[in-house]
Amino acid sequence: MQLTWLWRGLRTGVLTTRYPRRPERMPDGWRGTAVLQRDQCVVEGAPPSCVTVCLPRALSVEETGGDRRLRLDHAACIACGLCVAACPRGALSISNEFELAASSRARLISEHRPKGDRAA
């Protein structure tokens, strides 16, 4: 009887993830967090359509004296994907990156300042 289970165990092998030692990969389509392709984004519209649809206000526009920045707070992002559908230029996407933890709040915020804006 016990040998049956031993044979079963040997045949199946170890299913436990080896995560910190061996890298793990999430399947495509798994939703981790929203990421911004900086070269695509121009922060157009007041407010931009992505900021309008963002429910937890992870996306916001900050304006200080003509300087216009798009702020993406990964700590607030719930990876719903509404901003991906709303962006007319396809600058936003949902990545399947899972190693998202950070030791400080600032590391979870990415800011984008479009190039054309600085000249204007």
Added chain:
Amino acid sequence: MSRTGFQLPLLPGRSPSEPPDTQDRTRALEAKGASEQVGARVRRLFGGSFHLRHVDAGSCNACESELKALANPYYDLHRLGIFIEPSPRHADGLIVTGPITLPMREPLLRTYEAMPEPRLVIAVGTCACTGGIFAGSELVAGPLERLLPVDVYIPGCPPSPLTLLHGLLLALGRVEEARR
């Protein structure tokens, strides 16, 4: 004996309506390096394991569901020497989920007070990190960073078990932080 029976004494100099004060800030300075201290002990050969206390501060239980999944044979949290404890007295770290509702504010702070030092605080989920969709509500005292010094932020709604694992190992300094 009063109707409520046994009552823990309230924390000194703090009432439920009081905003985060200088006491919190000095505590934040004291707790600086708790992550390094605990991490150094755990990484040492035969140094010991990492024990956590979980407080549900108004979570929707999605984060709990993922935390529970860490104990299953696939993720197997215990192989890494990480355990979830039933008492804050035995814990090195505090896992907090949820946007810290007002009734859970005091129990959370008492749990933190009951933990021996060095102690670290891990914010799990969007709600604990920023308040999520509850941010700015008058019924929540959070986000967590307004009450306690947070060492590791684990974002996600809910964070997947592997994200949680990454965060817990990051608290111990065993994995690298992602670049963004």
